[in-house]
Amino acid sequence: MDSIDIFLYVADILVIAGVIFAVVLPLIKSLDNPGSLLKTGVGVVALLVIFFIAYSMSGDEVAAKYAADPFNLTPGMSKFVGGTLLTTYALFIIAIIGIVITEINKAIK
Template structure:
């Protein structure tokens, strides 16, 4: 059992190191080209704005079976989950439309 614990902690460490490297390295590379950092910032701001629109549209209704244990879902939590789901759906649709548009554009050329 101790071997599993050690390997799990090693996995957690590798995930944390990977996440830090994935965040820090693009920032270091963007110091050479600040315009790329501006594009990244605009993308992040766009996703945040999209999330707040989706959050304001989503419902905060909680069914009684989700209010009790083990879920203990609050209306705020329900609205947060709804906002995340709507944001995910919108981003997936935008991605699929972009893929279809790109493929059609390449087929026409």
């Protein structure tokens, strides 16, 4: 095992810890105001809906060179990666539209 493998494991652990902290700490804070949990739930449901739509639209084709030994990419994995990429693109476009609308509203006021 070389240093690259060790750093990949450390990165995995740090990402998992970050996800746990990002989920648990706001939940602890929101116990003071349970109404904020509803907003969080709506946001999570919206993200899941966007991902489901993107996952449904993505294809499951796998090129022959990616189905071989080093990658072992399956059609299911290909569909998941495609759905994730489409979700990222959709969220990027939504963010840009939100920024433009906010700036137009500030300019009008």
